[in-house]
Amino acid sequence: MKFNIDDLPVLFPYPRIYPEQYAYMCDLKRTLDAGGHCVLEMPSGTGKTVSLLSLIIAYQQYYPEHRKLIYCSRTMSEIEKALAELKALMKYREEQLGRSEEFRGLGLTSRKNLCIHPSVRREKSGAIVDARCRSLTAGFVKEKKERGEDVANLDLLEPHNLIPNGVWTLDGIMRYGEEHKQCPYFTSRRMMSFCNVIIYSYHYLLDPKIADRVSKELSKDCIVVFDEAHNIDNVCIESLSTDITEDSLRKATRGAQNLENKIMQMKDTDADKLKNEYAKLVEGLRDAGDARDEDAFMANPALPDDLLKEAVPGNIRRAEHFVAFLKRFVEYLKTRMKVRQVISETPPSFLAHLKEYTFIEKKPLRFCAERLTSLVRTLELTNIEDYQPLQDVATFATLVATYEKGFLLILEPYETDTAEVPNPVLHFTCLDAAIAIKPVFERFSSVIITSGTLSPLEMYPKMLGFTTVVQESYSMTLARRSFLPMIVTRGADQIPMSSGFQVRNEAGVVGNYGRLLTEFAKLTPDGLVVFFPSYLYMESIISMWQGMGILDEIWKYKLILVETPDAQETSLALETYRTACCNGRGAILLCVARGKVSEGIDFDHQYGRAVLCIGVPFQYTESRILKARLEFLRETYRIRENDFLSFDAMRHAAQCLGRVLRGKDDYGVMVLADRRFLKKRNQLPKWINQALVEGEVNLSTDMAAGAAKKFLRSMAQPFKASDQEGISTWSLRDLERFKEKQEEEAIRALQEESANAGDTMQGIREGNEAVVNEVAVGNAADEFDDDELEAEMMQMGGG
């Protein structure tokens, strides 16, 4: 399907388009034209990815700037889906245009997923693959090879030539790599600056350690898209937070010891190298030759700009001094870990204490991470994984010395409040999501944040510290009411249902939840998904149900499967669940609202006909880290604790509900079972909230069951694709008609405006003339208005 948005010709790879897709594309284009950031919420299952890709690629190919697209998604499967979508789109474009465009699209993932080395690829852990790969490909290994020293076969791993045009899925590039004996990972990395579309994970852009290596050379006018971005603030925070344990400190000490030995060795054999490094450090971190000019690279939150302009402080310039410095710091941390009470302190007070006891100043601490990298490079170390803990400590040191605000150190000596054996963890938590993402917003002119559930939209710009040009939430156009959201607030016995802390373990409440589940197990065909607020609560409620005999009752209707924290067990449960849904009476999957299942796993069609959200999925509010973050949000962004908590709970609830509806021909029941949802219904995404009829917000179990039964019966009626035509799906003709109408309206609005303007002008001009005249003009205006009204009425009648 081919159509124009303003002057931009868009090729859409399907014969039909949804109205909201069209609106989405229009807003996207508006954002790109205006050059700013936007937040867009689009209902799940309405083809967000394909509309995104087709518009941006049309934009890219039509305008001479050829702005690059960086598409970030969350999981591997989503990345692969996007790549496949892109490939299909490009194929369609080629057919339509009759020529293949100069175009290259690539996906990037970890070394582990992209390795073709015969022995390395067999390693299980990603860290080991990384380390082994580095030992084969690092710069100095290559140098040695050139000098004729015996090094493992590099040819296999180094790209000789670049890959041809086209879209390369991860599988595709692996195959190509195997055929041509070139490393897919490095091919992708090298080709990043030459391709039009890059699809990779958030971390490549947000995690400062990775972004510095992978993404910093991307040009300024790139279009950055964060898909499934409802959790982006958490990703930002995680990328800057570190946890330090006693074990990691032990390893760090060992790493420092190793470094010291290596330095000694090198002093004996190759003192020149150390001297060279020293000389370079005297100059500054980056030598004057490739001084970072402001535009070339993206800023790195872990390595602020002013650091690069300065030279490394004198007291860590020499390698041995630096190692002693690190040792002292690690030793200090070890001592701090011995404390047996909870401590939470700000970076400045930590630094003051540190200075008092170890005479470590703030400034050398800031250079710590960079200095360590330089040292490791000089020493030509290959077994990087041994130094990982030390690297972590160094990163921690740099961050703690760089940011006074937005971070907090929390030392928890015991894992739980009741534990006797200490297992201290030093959490260095980032409280401000804006820090990690700031360079992205600063560097790239258009950043698009989109997901199925982003409500309330204004929360994200607030938390991430940016301004939007477009901020939109789309409703879902439906030919029939294909999903039924309900809020169930009480059981059949009128006892209110809630997972609130005071009542959650009362037999009445648990029993009511059990009966709700039984009802739905009876009436739902195929799959039923149930979400609990936490693993803990799920376990306790299941054991109570067992005692009440509720599980036995449910067994009669459906198979019961449970999600566990273990990924493998869960995937097995999922597989069984799917099999059960395809054969026989279906199954119930009990899972957790913040678990793996709630994000990224779709229950389309028979896999999910109903979803039950038992309780509001609040976070564990006793967590010290969460408390600190709430405090910070209130202090800096004026977001009240309860607002944030309920926002966070509702986005997870909405995410859970969205799992069940994956397209317009899909249908499902959505049940929110908690009294507290009543007040929070405005925080649901627009598309869910609109479908929530007033009569279905305060139901008891039996009423809900009745409504669901009726709904499912109506859904069982035959429903042809042609019924949707013109309403929820548009053919090209519908689209054109819509556009015409829109234009007409725009013209009319303009006319009205000009007419009004004309009136006033006339009034001014003729103001001096006789009163009679004025009255006449007034009459004329009235007449005109009437005419227009009539015309409008006619149109409505005709429509």
Place this chain on the structure above:
Amino acid sequence: MCSTCVDRIFTSGPTSCPVPHCGKTLRKKGFHKAFFGDLKVEREVDIRKRVGEVFNRRQDEFETLLDWNNYLEEVESLVFDLVEGTQKEKAEAEQKLRAYRTMNLRDIEENRKAGLEEADQERRREDEEKEAAKRRRLETLREEQEAKLDVEKSRRDVLERMANTDEDPNIISQQAQKVILKKSSARRKMADTATESNGSARDPNLTIRGLKKKIAPVLEKPYDPFGGIDLAPSRYALQDHYDNEWLAGAKNDARHMAGGYSLKEYYARTMFEAFSGLGVFIEEEVVNRGPPVTSPAVATAAAAEASGGRIKLGHKMELDDVF
């Protein structure tokens, strides 16, 4: 050594070290609890403390960053020698430390004071911040409580009105609802404006990270009768000693020096006389009266040439500061 042993041996005053063949006299005051698990680090930190008390220069005392870094490295090397050096190196480092201390006693004292003051200020600022945060927290808590009370009260009112009057209960409850809404929105608005007016620290756009620390007000200087005129010669640097054959005799001659005669005075006067009048151009002052004979630049050059013989004596002769 354990603390009981320390108590046992040293309570009665200084005693010799219990380690055989050591012979040093130790006091109880010299013992302290180890902070670190690793005693090596503990010892290093002790040394660092000692060195840090002496070498306590600050970055703003140095002209360039490079100098500062070089200084830091030197200090670090000294510590390193003290910690891990051989016997000889240690002795040398000790010697250096002592020498530096005696040389820079005053600077050290000054810097120490400045350091203390800074730490104090920092602490005070932090305390203030904490206090403010606490105040704000209490404030919001109070507001929330008030809101809750209000709601409670209006509910009670509604019930009472329903019981005591015979108005339509629906209307009463609707009215009450409206009142509550109005109140809460008003309260929120008030809170917003309140925070906007005073809570600049909370506004993300107004908190600036990495602000340079405010320079502490300069201590009031003693009264300067010359009103800040720098009397130091700008065209030459006075040296302690000039090679001159007919002065060499006088310098070594006790008869000249015994009466307190200072050659320095002599040097200063001679140099002053030699340079005075340089850079004063009659032409320039005459310019108003008539056209100059030569341009000032030529005059400068000429003056420079004329004084060429003497330039070697003065270290810095700035030719272009004339204009």
